[in-house]
Amino acid sequence: MSKVDIRNVSKRYGDVIALNDVSLSFGEREFFGLLGPSGSGKTTLLRSIAGFVEPTSGEILIEGGDISRIPTYKRDIGMVFQNYALFPHMTIFENVAFPLSVRGVKDAEIRSRVANILELVQLGAYGSRRPRELSGGQQQRIALARALVSRPRVLLLDEPLGALDKNLRQQMQIELRQIQREVGITTILVTHDQEEALTLSDRIAIFRKGEVVQTGRPDEIYERPQNAFAAEFFGATNFLEGHSAGNNGGLGSVRLDDGTLVLTSDVVPANGERVVTTVRPEKFRISAAKAALPEDGQPVNVLSGTVVRPVYIGASVTYHVTTGTSELTVFQQNREARLFETGDRVVLNWLPQHAVVLAG
Amino acid sequence: MSLRSAAGSLYLGLILVFIYLPIVIMMVMGFNESSSYELPFRFSLAWYEQLAGNETLWRAGRNSVLLALASTVITTVIGTMAALALSRYRVRGHAVLQILLFPPMAVPWLILATSMLIFFYYSGIGRGLHAMLLAHVALSLPYVIIVVGARLQSFAQDLEEAAATLGANPMQTFFRVTLPMIAPGVAAAALFAFGISFDQFVTSYFLSPPGVTTLPVEIYASIRKGFTPEINAISTIIIVFSMLLLVVVSRFYRFGGAK
Numbered sequence: 001m002s003k004v005d006i007r008n009v010s011k012r013y014g015d016v017i018a019l020n021d022v023s024l025s026f027g028e029r030e031f032f033g034l035l036g037p038s039g040s041g042k043t044t045l046l047r048s049i050a051g052f053v054e055p056t057s058g059e060i061l062i063e064g065g066d067i068s069r070i071p072t073y074k075r076d077i078g079m080v081f082q083n084y085a086l087f088p089h090m091t092i093f094e095n096v097a098f099p100l101s102v103r104g105v106k107d108a109e110i111r112s113r114v115a116n117i118l119e120l121v122q123l124g125a126y127g128s129r130r131p132r133e134l135s136g137g138q139q140q141r142i143a144l145a146r147a148l149v150s151r152p153r154v155l156l157l158d159e160p161l162g163a164l165d166k167n168l169r170q171q172m173q174i175e176l177r178q179i180q181r182e183v184g185i186t187t188i189l190v191t192h193d194q195e196e197a198l199t200l201s202d203r204i205a206i207f208r209k210g211e212v213v214q215t216g217r218p219d220e221i222y223e224r225p226q227n228a229f230a231a232e233f234f235g236a237t238n239f240l241e242g243h244s245a246g247n248n249g250g251l252g253s254v255r256l257d258d259g260t261l262v263l264t265s266d267v268v269p270a271n272g273e274r275v276v277t278t279v280r281p282e283k284f285r286i287s288a289a290k291a292a293l294p295e296d297g298q299p300v301n302v303l304s305g306t307v308v309r310p311v312y313i314g315a316s317v318t319y320h321v322t323t324g325t326s327e328l329t330v331f332q333q334n335r336e337a338r339l340f341e342t343g344d345r346v347v348l349n350w351l352p353q354h355a356v357v358l359a360g
Numbered sequence: 361m362s363l364r365s366a367a368g369s370l371y372l373g374l375i376l377v378f379i380y381l382p383i384v385i386m387m388v389m390g391f392n393e394s395s396s397y398e399l400p401f402r403f404s405l406a407w408y409e410q411l412a413g414n415e416t417l418w419r420a421g422r423n424s425v426l427l428a429l430a431s432t433v434i435t436t437v438i439g440t441m442a443a444l445a446l447s448r449y450r451v452r453g454h455a456v457l458q459i460l461l462f463p464p465m466a467v468p469w470l471i472l473a474t475s476m477l478i479f480f481y482y483s484g485i486g487r488g489l490h491a492m493l494l495a496h497v498a499l500s501l502p503y504v505i506i507v508v509g510a511r512l513q514s515f516a517q518d519l520e521e522a523a524a525t526l527g528a529n530p531m532q533t534f535f536r537v538t539l540p541m542i543a544p545g546v547a548a549a550a551l552f553a554f555g556i557s558f559d560q561f562v563t564s565y566f567l568s569p570p571g572v573t574t575l576p577v578e579i580y581a582s583i584r585k586g587f588t589p590e591i592n593a594i595s596t597i598i599i600v601f602s603m604l605l606l607v608v609v610s611r612f613y614r615f616g617g618a619k
Contacts, residue, residue: 050525072524073533085522089540099526102536150527 003028003186004049004154009058011044011210018044019055020210026154031180031187033197033218035233036207044210046156046190051075062153078147078185079156082163084139086131092118092142093127099150117145120179137168144176148183155180155187161196173199194234198222206230222280227359231278238328240277240355244268251299251352258325262301266357276358281331283354286319289345300349303328307344321346383599390592397589407589417594420578424558427489427574431496431557436550438497439504444538446505447512448520461502472499473563480567487569495567496557503556504549511545512538547609555602 002025011019019041026032034042047053049060051072059066067075078099086095093114100110118124121141123134131139140160147155160176161169177200180187191197197204198218206213206221206229214221214230225231228239242256245268252268253261254275268275289304305323317339319330330348340346389397393404411417445451446458464472473495480491519541523533539546561576568577575594582591 050521052521052524071529072521073527073529075525076527077525079522079525081518081522083518085518087519087522087537098523098528098536102523102526102528102532146526156525 002026003030003063004188005059005061005064006045006049007059007061009045009048009055009060011041011048011053012056017210019048021058022210022212024205024212024215026186026188027202029184029186031177031189031200031202033189033191033201033204034207035191035194035197035204037192037233039209040207041210042190042205042207043158045207046158046188049154049188050077050079050156076150076153077156078150078152078154080140080143080147080158080160082159084131084143084163086139086143086146088131090131091127092123092129092131092134095131095142096127096146096149099146103150113149117149120148120182121145136164137172140164140172141175144179148179148185153186155185157187157189159191160189162191162193169196170199176200198234206233208233224356225278225358228276228278231356231358236281236329236331237278238281238326239358240279240326240328242275242277244271244273244275246271252357254355254357256325258323260303260323262303262355263299263352264355264357265353266355268357277355278358279328279350279355281318281329283350284328284330284332285349286321286330286332286340287347287349288340289347299352301352301355303348305346305348307340307342307346309342310340312339319346321348323348386592387596387599390589390596392589395588407593410588411590411593414590416573417575417578417582417590420573420575421594423489423573424575427492427496427564428554428557430493431500432550432554434493435497435500435504435553436546439501439549439553440508440542440546442501443505443508443512444534447509448517461505464499464502469499469560469562473566476563477566487567488572491567492560492564492574495563496560499560499563500553500556503552507549507552508542508545511542515541551605551609554605 004026006022006024009019009022010017022041022045024032024045034045036042044053048055051067051070055068060068062075062077087098090098096114096117097110100113105113114127115124118127121144123138123141123145126134126138126142131142134142140163143160157176161172164172173196189197189200201218203216204218204221205215208229214226221230221234225234225237231237231239240254240256240262242254242262245253245255245261247253247267250265252264252266254264254268254277255261262277264277266277303323305321305328307319308322308327309320311318311320312334314334316334317332319332319340321328321330328348388401390407391403391405392398393402393406446454451457476491476495476498477487480486480494485491485494519537520533523537528536559576560574561580564574565577565580568574573581575598579591579594582588
């Protein structure tokens with residue numbers, strides 16, 4: 001059974017549609033990422049689950065029960081805000097004890113539960129400090145401890161790492177995931193950072209203009225994006241456009257605008273229809289124009305071009321290669337004998353399963 | 361010391377003298393033996409002794425204090441609730457209500473007092489301490505709403521949202537999160553309310569029936585009868601009392617202070 005169900009939820013502000021008929025299910029113990037640019041509706045959905053936003057239509061269920069008419073404080077949720085929202089007039093202990101004390105838990109039990117959760121976030125010795133005496137990362141952990149101490153049914157995270165610098169953020173991602181596994185709580189994360197969503201989430205929903213564009217495991221979305229928005233929002237990619245040349249023997253073929261025939265393991269639409277395929281930059285194999293093709297019997301795509309601009313990053317090199325009709329980004333690990341230079345003629349190879357046909 | 365900073369000190373000194381010299385002279389003269397402020401100065405507590413026996417002034421003083429306390433409590437509670445409603449909820453006619461807060465502060469008290477006198481007369485409310493209380497509450501309410509409102513604006517609403525997600529009902533949220541956060545604003549507003557009521561002359565003068573007065577009204581009446589250093593004595597007591605109040609309050613809450 002799923003823990004949280006979103007059923008046909010819509011939210012309108014006058015003429016603006018913030019959420020348009022969104023349906024999602026979050027599983028028990030699942031870490032689910034809501035990913036999208038700002039204004040895409042992901043935060044509106046999270047705030048609807050929290051009870052700060054009242055959906056115009058649709059239902060939100062927690063453990064099978066409709067919570068639409070239940071006020072926030074009775075929803076039994078935990079939430080971590082982007083700026084942590086710790087109470088500045090309370091000590092760390094009082095902050096973390098707050099959810100227990102408003103529920104009338106006995107003092108002795110409060111003390112032991114707060115001590116346990118502070119231990120879990122490795123800040124056991126900080127109980128008597130004030131929030132402003134702690135660093136950003138420490139405040140973030142306290143906010144997490146406070147959200148978890150009452151053992152809520154769902155944990156909501158609103159860009160929880162957004163205020164931290166990059167190194168700390170990466171470290172906190174690992175810790176957050178570890179704590180979430182340890183506690184075993186269904187967690188819904190809102191973020192606009194695709195790397196964060198990828199590192200943390202079991203599954204991801206990509207939002208655009210109030211709608212869910214694609215739902216799936218991070219690798220599913222990365223390897224098989226269903227449309228151009230999902231492909232571009234979730235990592236760098238290239239688009240190759242042409243017309244369908246039909247399906248044959250389990251492979252679809254696409255005649256690119258420059259005449260080259262490209263194979264894909266996806267099914268292409270009827271002959272002659274417009275098709276867009278996408279290929280991730282690291283899926284290309286780049287070689288000198290006259291290098292021999294690998295002969296392992298696999299069908300492989302071939303496209304020749306000219307290096308426009310190599311971008312040397314150290315561990316890797318990103319080549320911008322023009323094929324005449326389009327410019328492609330090619331990513332290569334820096335372990336070849338020689339690097340290509342501007343003006344070099346090159347051949348790009350990639351497998352049919354790495355050419356993904358996009359919808360619409 | 362450079363010329364520039366010397367000029368600065370002089371300027372500051374002049375301002376302080378301008379503000380405090382009249383007060384200091386008034387206080388000193390309360391301890392002078394002469395009834396017509398004659399020099400040389402001879403120390404005496406005669407005027408304070410006489411004041412102690414002045415029943416009318418004491419009664420007026422008690423009225424003033426009780427009136428100010430009642431007005432402060434009522435105004436602070438109502439005003440804080442109104443400020444909360446205006447800043448946290450989408451009240452119907454929100455903008456109009458907010459704009460309506462300002463005229464009572466801009467319209468001269470004399471005009472307000474006149475209109476109140478007329479209104480209270482026709483509505484049967486009449487004159488007396490109850491009418492003065494109504495008037496004082498009405499006069500200080502806008503100040504309280506604006507001062508508390510400013511404080512509410514400056515602290516992030518997500519603390520209240522956080523409290524709700526943590527299981528606190530609206531009452532718990534108010535008393536454990538909102539009120540402690542806005543306490544300095546509420547204290548400042550209460551001081552304002554107390555000051556406006558305690559200092560109120562015009563409305564009290566209009567609304568006091570014969571025999572029931574407040575301190576400002578009584579002081580005014582005494583001055584008209586003939587100035588005696590007794591007035592200096594009572595004024596000195598009031599000043600010392602207000603100063604003490606201010607010091608105590610500012611000790612508890614750092615004014616305009618950081619969170």
